[in-house]
Amino acid sequence: MRFKADVIIWDFEQRSIYAQLSLHKTKVEALSFSPNNKYLVSLGGVDDGSIVVWNIETKQAICGSPATAHTAGHCLTVKYSNNNDHIFVSAGSGTLRVWELDVSNRKIRPLECQTGKLKRVVKCIEVAEDDKFILCGTTSGDIMKVIMKTGLLSECGPVKTKYSLGVTALKLLKSGLLLVGSGSGAFTLCSSLEKGVTSIALRGEGQQFFVGTESAQIYRFSYEDFKEELISTGHNCAVKDVAIPYGTSELFATCSQEDIRVWHTDKPKELLRITIPNMTCNSIDFMNDGHSIISGWNDGKIRVFAPVSGKLMLTIYNAHQMGVTAIAGAKDCKRIVSGGGVRVWELNLNSHQMLGSMKEHKDIITSIKIKNDDKECVSASSDGTCIIWDLERFVSLQTVIANTFFQTVCYHPEEYQILTCGTDRKVTYWHVYDGSPIRELEGSQSGTINGLHITQDGKYFVTGGDDKLVKVWDYMEGVVTHIGTAHGGSITSLKICNNSRILVSTSADGAIMRWKFPHAASS
Template identity: 70%
Template sequence: MTCDTHDIPQLELETVIGFNGRVCAGLRVHPDREHLIYPLGCTVIVKNIKDGKQDFLHGHTNNVSCIAVSKSGRYIATGQVNFMGFKADIIIWDYAQKAIHARQQLHKAKVEALSFSPNDTYLVSLGGQDDGSIVVWDVETKQAICGSPASAQSSGLCFTVQYSNTNDNVFVSAGSGTLRVWELDLVNRKIRPTECQTGKLKRTVKCVEISHDDEFIFCGTLTGDIMKVNMKKGLLNACGPVKKKYRLGANALKILKSGDLLVGSGDGLFTLCSATNFKTLNEVQLEKGVTSIALRGEGQQFYVGTEAAQIYRIGYDDFKAELISTSHSCAVKDVAIPFGTSELFATCSTDDIRLWHVNKPKEVLRIIIPNMTCNALDFMVDGHSIISGWNDGKIRIFGPESGRLMHIINNAHRQGVSAIAGTRDCRRIISGGEEGEVRVWELLPSSHRLVEVMKQHKAAVTCIHVKSDDRECVTSSSDGSCIFWDLVQFVSIKMVLANTMCRTVCYHPEEFHIITCGTDRKIGYWDVSEGWPIRELEASKSGAINAVHITQDGKYFVSGGDDRLVKVWDYMEGCVTHVGVAHSGSITSVKICMNSRTLVSTSADGAILRWKFPHPPSS
C-alpha cells in the first residue's frame, strides 16, 4: 500500500533547537537589533532576541555554508554546499517578507563567503576550493555583473571576502598567501585586483575586517596573529600580538566604534584588544573555538557563536559570558521521554546526554562523558534514573535531576551498546550490542548481575521494546530480523524476517501488532501471535525510514527517515495525515509525548525539532 503526500496538511513547527557553529561568521544580528540570524543544516533561522520566537527560511537543498546581512537589513544572503560537479545556490532573501528575492547559481560545489556593498547595491560571492572564483551580483536586477579568479596562480586558496564600508565599488578578498583589494569597473563589467604587499610575512588569512573609515584592513590568521594593512597603499602597517599569539588561529574579528578589536580564537578565547598595538584589554574563555562574532547596536553587547554549537551574550562593560543557547554539535542518536510526563525529554549524542524542557527550548541538564558516543538511552518507568548505552561497551545509569553517575556496567557488549530498554518493574535492563547479542541485566541495590545472554541476531541490535507485563520483548536488527524473546525462560519465541536492515520496532499499545521500519523504505505491520505480515506501507520515495513511534491510544503513529520528512499516519487507514518539512539532515529518532500534544524529532545535523501533534488524545 502506498500513500501520496502531495497536498497533505503540514505539521506546525513550534521550536527548533540547534545552531551550526562550524559556519564561519554564521551568527549575525539584524540591524533592527531584535533578531539573531544563524544557520542550521539547510535552514536559516531568524530568532527574536526578546521572546525567542523563530522564523524559518527554507529554500536551500544542502547545508548553508555562509551568511551575509545587508547594512540596511533589507536583505539576507545565504550560500550553500553541494555535491562535486553540481552548482551551489546563492539565495537573496527579502527580510520583511521572509521570502526569496533571488536565487543564483554560478559557483561549483560550495559558496565560501558573501558580502553586501554598503548601499545594498551589490553582493560579492566567493566560490569554494573547487570553484575559486569571485562574482559580483546586482541585487536589484538579480543578475551577475562580472567575475574573476579569486587569487593568482602563484597564491593559495581564497577563504573570505569583505566589502568596503563606504564605497560600493571596493571590496577585499583574502586567503592562503593572498590579500587583494578589488575595484569594480561597472562600465566595462570588470573587477580589477591590487595585491597587498606584506613583505616576508606570509600568512593564511581566515577572516577580514575593514575599519569604519576604510583606512585599514585587519586580517585574522591561522598562525594566531593579526595583520594590519593600509588599505589605500596596500602595505603592511603592523602585525601582532608579538609574544602571545591566539592559539589555533584568530578565527573571528569585529571592529568596535572605539576602534578596538574583538577577537575570537580557535581555542575558545574571546578577547578585546587594542587595534594599535594588539594589547589585550579584556578576555573570557568559552567552550571550544569561536567562529562568529555579531555586534548588537553600537557594540555595547555582542553575541558569540562557537564550534560547540553554543551562543553566548557578552556585555562590553562587565565582559561576562552568558550562555543563551545550547545544542548538539554532532548527530543526535536517540530521544527519550519519561513515562507518565510530557514536560521533559532527553537526547544523546557524541560526548553527552542532555535533558530539555518541552515547552521552553532550554537545556535543563547536561551529562558529559568525553570522547564517547551515547548510542541509546531510556528513562526507567519510576523516573529515578536514565539508562544509557555507549560505544565503549558500557551501560551507564545517571540520576535525572543531578546527572550523577549512579551505576556503571562495564563490558556490557564487546563492540558497543547499540540499543537499551528498561522493564516496567525497574529491576532489569535489556541491552543490545553491535555484535548482535541481547543481554538481560538485573539491578541490585549496589551492583548488577548478568541474567542471560541471548544470541540469534547476526548483526547489530537496533531497537528493543519490552511488553507491558515484562514477560516478553521484541528486538530488531540490521540483519533484517525481529525476534520475540521470552524474558522468563530466555528463549526466542518467534522471528519475523524482512528484506531490509531493520531500524526500529514498536509494539502497538494493545500489543497484538508490532510495526517495523528500515532501509527498504517501508513500514510493516506484523501479527504478534503468529509472526505474520499484515500490511506494508510505502513510507518514503527516497531513503531509509529510521524511526517510528505510536501514540498511547494506538490511533496514530509517526515516522522519520533519510528523506528528512516527519510523517504522521492514521494507524487503521495506513495513510499520512500530516507532514513536517523542516529537517536539514536525516531524521534519527521521533517520539510522541505521553499526552499526544507534542512530537519531538531529531536529526543527523544535531537539530531537535518540536512539533504540535495534530490529533488530540482520545478522551
C-alpha cells in the same frame, strides 16, 4: 563527494524557506550578504573551490569563479564590504583577494592582496565601516591590516602576545575597538569561554553583542562590564537519540558524542549535562519510575545515571564488545535490554546480573522496544531482520525479514502489530503473530528513514530521515497529514511527548527541534 551542497535562504518572519540554491558540491564554507541585501556570495569547501554570487530577488546565480589561483592554497572565508554591493573579500590558506562584481558582464574580477614575506592562513575577516581597510585574523594568532583599495599590507600585530590557537572571530566596534575571539576560547576584554570562538554578532547600536563557540554555546555580553551570560547551549555534533520520561512531558533527554543532556520541554533550557570525555553515547532511555537514565556507549559499557544530579549510579562493563548500540528499560524497572547482540540484564541496588544473551542478529542492532507486560521485546538490525524475543525463556518467537537495513522499530500501542523503517525508504506494518507484512508505505522520496514513533492512542505516527523532513502520518489511512521543514541535517531520531502535545526531533548537525504536535490529545 560530488553531492550538491545547498545554500538555503530563509524568510525570518514566516519561518519558511525563501530560496534553495544548488551549485556547490560537498560543502559550503562561508556566506555573506551584500550591504543592501541585493546579492549573496557563497564559498564552496576545499573540494569545490568556487565562489558564486547570487541574485536574491531572482534566486539565480549571476556568476562564479575559482576562489584561488591554481597555484594557491584554499579559501576559508568570504565577507562583503559595508557600502558597496559590488565589492567583497575572500581569504584562506595562501590567498587574500578583493573581488569586484560586474553584473552587466556576469563576471567577478579579483585583486590579489600583497602581504610581502608575511605568509599567513586567514580564518576570519572584518571590513572597516568605511571600507578603507580589511582586518584578517590568522591561525598564527596575529591580525593583518590590509588597505582595501590597493590590496597592500599596512601592519600586522600584536607582535609579542599572539592569540593562542589562532584568531577565529573578529568584530570591529563603532568606537574603533576590536573584539577578538581565539581558538583557545580567549576573548579580548572578556573571560575565557568554553572552547574556541567561532563568531561574533553585534546587536542594535551597540549595547550588547553575542558570541558563538565551537561547543555550540551562545553568550551575551554587555559593553559596560564585558561579563558573559550563557543564553543558549546545544550539541556540536550528531545527536544520536532522544528519550522522554514515562508519564510526563516536561522533560526530555538527548545524547551525543561525550555527553547526555536533559532539557526542559517548554523552554530551550539545558537542565543537566552528563559528560564522559572521548566517548559517544549511542542510545538512552528513562526507567519508568523516573529514578534513573540508562545509556549505551561506544566503549561497550552501560551506564546508569541519576536524572536530577547526573551522578553515576551503576556501570556494566563489557556489556557488548563492539559497543552498546541500543537500549530499553522494562516497565518493572528491574531489567534492561541492550543491543550489540541482544542481552537482558537485571539491576539491583549496587549490582547487576546478565539473565540472557541472544545472538541471532548478524549486524548492528539499531533499535529495541519492550512490550508493556515485559514478557517480549523486538529488536531491529542492519542485517535486514527484526526479531521478536521471549524475555522469560530468552528465545526468538518470530523473525521479520526485508531487503533493507532496519533503523527503527516500534510496537503499535495494542501490540498486535509492529512498525519498521530503514534504508528502503519504506514504513512497513507487520503482524506480531506470524511476522507477515500487512501494509507498506512510501515513507520518503530520498534517503533512509532513521526515526519513527507512534502516539499513545495509536492514531498517528511520525517519521524522519535523510530527507530532513519531519512527517506526521495517519496510522489507519496511511497518509501524511503534516510535514515539518526546519532541519539542515539528516534527522536521527524523534519522539512524541506522552500527551501528544510536543514532538522533539534531532539531527546529524547537532540540532534539536521542538514542534507543536498537530493532533494534540483532546485532554
